Amino acid sequence: MNLVALLVNLIIVIPVAIWFYKDARARDYMWYFWVFVPLVLIFSSTATTIVLLLLLLACYMMLRPKGNLFKCPHCNKPVLEELFNCPFCRRNAKRECLNCHEPVPWNADQCPQCKSRSLTKD
Numbered sequence: 497m498n499l500v501a502l503l504v505n506l507i508i509v510i511p512v513a514i515w516f517y518k519d520a521r522a523r524d525y526m527w528y529f530w531v532f533v534p535l536v537l538i539f540s541s542t543a544t545t546i547v548l549l550l551l552l553l554a555c556y557m558m559l560r561p562k563g564n565l566f567k568c569p570h571c572n573k574p575v576l577e578e579l580f581n582c583p584f585c586r587r588n589a590k591r592e593c594l595n596c597h598e599p600v601p602w603n604a605d606q607c608p609q610c611k612s613r614s615l616t617k618d
């Protein structure tokens with residue numbers, strides 16, 4: 497293990513760790529774990545790091561909660577569409593219909609399910 501190999505590994509691993517952080521946090525899915533594991537890999541050889549990193553990415557893509565992201569109406573960060581609370585600012589990223597209690601998109605002025613206009617305000 498020499499310093500150059502460590503630096504090369506860091507250059508490979510850091511963009512992946514940043515991507516894991518953004519994507520896993522937006523999906524509220526153990527982001528600390530997915531950032532920590534790639535950082536441990538930097539202590540192996542460069543070839544091992546690349547192979548394990550690709551395996552890790554493949555696992556992540558299979559395991560992560562599926563779905564599209566939408567922008568939080570409060571902090572503008574991407575949030576998985578099925579989440580009710582924003583994982584970043586912890587505020588409600590959706591409204592709730594007071595009639596049928598379904599989650600309603602923040603910008604909607606009526607419930608898509610029952611057409612009721614009585615929605616929570618925040």
Ligand SMILES: [Zn+2]
Pocket residue numbers: 568569570571572573582583584585586587
């Ligand atoms: Zn937010």
Ligand SMILES: [Zn+2]
Pocket residue numbers: 593594595596597598607608609610611612
């Ligand atoms: Zn409704």
